[in-house]
Amino acid sequence: MRLLIADKLHPRAVEELSALPIEVIYEPDLTKESLEERIAGVGVLVVRSTPVTAAALEKAKTLHLIVRAGAEYQTIDVRAASRRGIYVANCPGKNAAAVAELVMGLLIAVDRRVVDAVTSLRNGQWRRGEYSKAEGLLGKTIGIAGMGAVGREVAHRAKAFGLTVAGFSRSLTPMKAAELGVVHAHSLEDLASKSHILTLHLPITERTRHIVGKRVFAALPPRAIFINAARADLVDQAAMREAVVTRGLRVGLDVYPDEPRDKLEYASDLFGPQTPGAEASGTWSPSDSEGFIYGTPHIAAATDQSQLAVATETVRVIRSFLLEGHVPNVVNVTTTSIANFQVVIRMQDKIGTFANVLSVLKRHGINVEEVTNSVFEGGGASCAKLRVVSRPSEMCLQEIRAFDEVLHVDVVTLPNLA
Numbered sequence: 321m322r323l324l325i326a327d328k329l330h331p332r333a334v335e336e337l338s339a340l341p342i343e344v345i346y347e348p349d350l351t352k353e354s355l356e357e358r359i360a361g362v363g364v365l366v367v368r369s370t371p372v373t374a375a376a377l378e379k380a381k382t383l384h385l386i387v388r389a390g391a392e393y394q395t396i397d398v399r400a401a402s403r404r405g406i407y408v409a410n411c412p413g414k415n416a417a418a419v420a421e422l423v424m425g426l427l428i429a430v431d432r433r434v435v436d437a438v439t440s441l442r443n444g445q446w447r448r449g450e451y452s453k454a455e456g457l458l459g460k461t462i463g464i465a466g467m468g469a470v471g472r473e474v475a476h477r478a479k480a481f482g483l484t485v486a487g488f489s490r491s492l493t494p495m496k497a498a499e500l501g502v503v504h505a506h507s508l509e510d511l512a513s514k515s516h517i518l519t520l521h522l523p524i525t526e527r528t529r530h531i532v533g534k535r536v537f538a539a540l541p542p543r544a545i546f547i548n549a550a551r552a553d554l555v556d557q558a559a560m561r562e563a564v565v566t567r568g569l570r571v572g573l574d575v576y577p578d579e580p581r582d583k584l585e586y587a588s589d590l591f592g593p594q595t596p597g598a599e600a601s602g603t604w605s606p607s608d609s610e611g612f613i614y615g616t617p618h619i620a621a622a623t624d625q626s627q628l629a630v631a632t633e634t635v636r637v638i639r640s641f642l643l644e645g646h647v648p649n650v651v652n653v654t655t656t657s658i659a660n661f662q663v664v665i666r667m668q669d670k671i672g673t674f675a676n677v678l679s680v681l682k683r684h685g686i687n688v689e690e691v692t693n694s695v696f697e698g699g700g701a702s703c704a705k706l707r708v709v710s711r712p713s714e715m716c717l718q719e720i721r722a723f724d725e726v727l728h729v730d731v732v733t734l735p736n737l738a
């Protein structure tokens with residue numbers, strides 16, 4: 321089987337994967353388009369940001385597994401993969417600490433205008449008076465939208481800074497919030513109204529796209545700090561820029577709607593003055609009463625520690641798939657079975673017995689949802705458990721029992737767990 325790594329992966333993981341019984345091809349510079357050309361004949365695919373499209377999956381006749389070496393998997397057409405029976409897995413939480421570290425870095429950088437202070441020193445200036453004007457963080461409230469892996473790491477660090485933490489998340493109940501030691505918010509606007517700092521750690525979904533707009537920015541106090549190291553499309557970009565001008569919003573970003581891929585240039589007016597008509601010169605820096613935007617080029621997850629943690633998890637997923645037939649962190653296998661009954665069949669472990677049983681079930685219109693089969697020591701007998709939607713009739717069971725190799729047949733009703 322062939323394993324294609326279509327993005328940069330920590331060298332230690334590439335080495336460990338090469339020790340597995342699989343041919344490893346490392347092509348870190350593949351793009352959406354070139355992946356389509358290289359995917360034929362591949363059994364396992366590892367990607368980070370390289371998109372995996374339905375068109376590529378059309379050509380992936382031998383593909384069994386896609387591993388996204390990162391937190392989420394929006395860059396993969398999971399539906400198309402599911403239609404072809406291809407497993408998709410990710411590496412949840414493994415880069416959370418790195419993202420939280422950058423969030424804290426952006427927070428302090430914004431509050432103290434660190435970037436402008438350094439730029440000013442680089443220009444040979446000593447503007448101690450100007451850069452002494454900062455608000456400070458102690459005792460303020462940070463609102464965390466999305467209390468998943470990253471949100472919790474941010475909460476942990478924010479508490480060490482003497483901040484009060486408020487949280488809004490899909491499954492965050494008041495009781496859960498109390499357990500985590502955070503103030504519960506029932507909506508994003510409620511969160512903003514409770515916070516001096518708002519940081520986003522939500523995934524991008526149909527429900528979260530542009531979830532942060534005018535109303536959320538209006539609910540924040542003037543001169544609030546807003547951090548987005550999650551996804552740009554969570555935010556109405558025009559509303560954010562307007563809040564910078566009208567409410568003195570101070571912003572720290574790691575993600576952008578138009579992130580360049582395969583290019584080293586990024587021409588953007590985001591980081592200059594936001595006031596319409598203001599002159600953007602190379603020496604412009606925001607005053608202590610003005611809103612502004614700082615940014616990093618999507619590097620939140622990119623520490624060596626985090627890349628190693630993600631790569632190690634990637635190896636674990638692939639090793640488990642190859643050696644145990646089990647896919648950890650799989651995201652596209654149904655967890656709720658529609659099966660209501662289990663047919664338990666003990667039989668002699670002989671060629672064709674199982675096929676005979678299945679042909680009887682087929683004749684009686686019984687769809688098998690799941691199958692497990694255990695072979696007993698010595699290899700003489702096996703026990704198959706077939707999960708089915710409808711109860712097989714007595715006649716169907718009698719036909720199965722009639723095979724000489726079938727030792728015993730039973731039907732049990734599955735517990736209703738709902």
Ligand SMILES: NC(=O)C1=CN([C@@H]2O[C@H](COP(=O)(O)OP(=O)(O)OC[C@H]3O[C@@H](n4cnc5c(N)ncnc54)[C@H](O)[C@@H]3O)[C@@H](O)[C@H]2O)C=CC1
Pocket residue numbers: 391392412413415416419465466467468469470471488489490491521522523524525527528549550551574575618619620621622
């Ligand atoms: N800048 C970067 O390099 C990185 C960015 N990210 C981004 O950060 C996001 C968060 O990452 P993790 O914490 O690892 O993900 P996660 O899945 O652990 O946490 C996401 C949280 O958002 C909540 N949520 C989902 N939909 C919601 C909705 N409609 N309303 C309210 N809450 C909702 C979930 O319940 C969960 O608690 C990722 O989806 C990814 O987009 C993650 C890693 C690196």
Ligand SMILES: O=C(O)C(=O)COP(=O)(O)O
Pocket residue numbers: 368369389390391392415621622
């Ligand atoms: O894990 C994520 O979701 C990220 O945004 C990090 O992306 P990367 O693995 O650095 O291309």
